[in-house]
Amino acid sequence: MLLVIGLTAGGYVFFSQSSDISIDWIAPWVVLCAFTGIDICLIPVWCLLEGCNQVGRLYTFRFVQGVCATVVTWIAIVSGAKLWTASISCATMLVCSSV
Numbered sequence: 001m002l003l004v005i006g007l008t009a010g011g012y013v014f015f016s017q018s019s020d021i022s023i024d025w026i027a028p029w030v031v032l033c034a035f036t037g038i039d040i041c042l043i044p045v046w047c048l049l050e051g052c053n054q055v056g057r058l059y060t061f062r063f064v065q066g067v068c069a070t071v072v073t074w075i076a077i078v079s080g081a082k083l084w085t086a087s088i089s090c091a092t093m094l095v096c097s098s099v
Contacts, residue, residue, distance in 0.1 A: 004037035028083040035090035
């Protein structure tokens with residue numbers, strides 16, 4: 001929770017320094033921070049699986065997860081998702097993790 005709050009606040013301070021006010025960046029940034037916080041909470045699960053000698057399965061999953069995230073990221077870019085692309089990519093990785 002501290003990470004999400006820190007990233008959101010730090011990003012707000014950093015990005016609000018821009019002179020271009022026509023870019024709507026706040027909502028994509030907040031969503032990306034939230035998804036990143038959830039993703040970081042899953043790190044102990046992956047470490048536990050590695051410790052249980054599931055390295056091969058884990059990295060097979062990571063490969064599939066990376067391919068899915070890359071394909072969805074390219075689709076988002078081509079579809080014109082703009083700043084939402086990073087959040088969509090992170091959400092894809094979280095969906096793969098939950099499946």
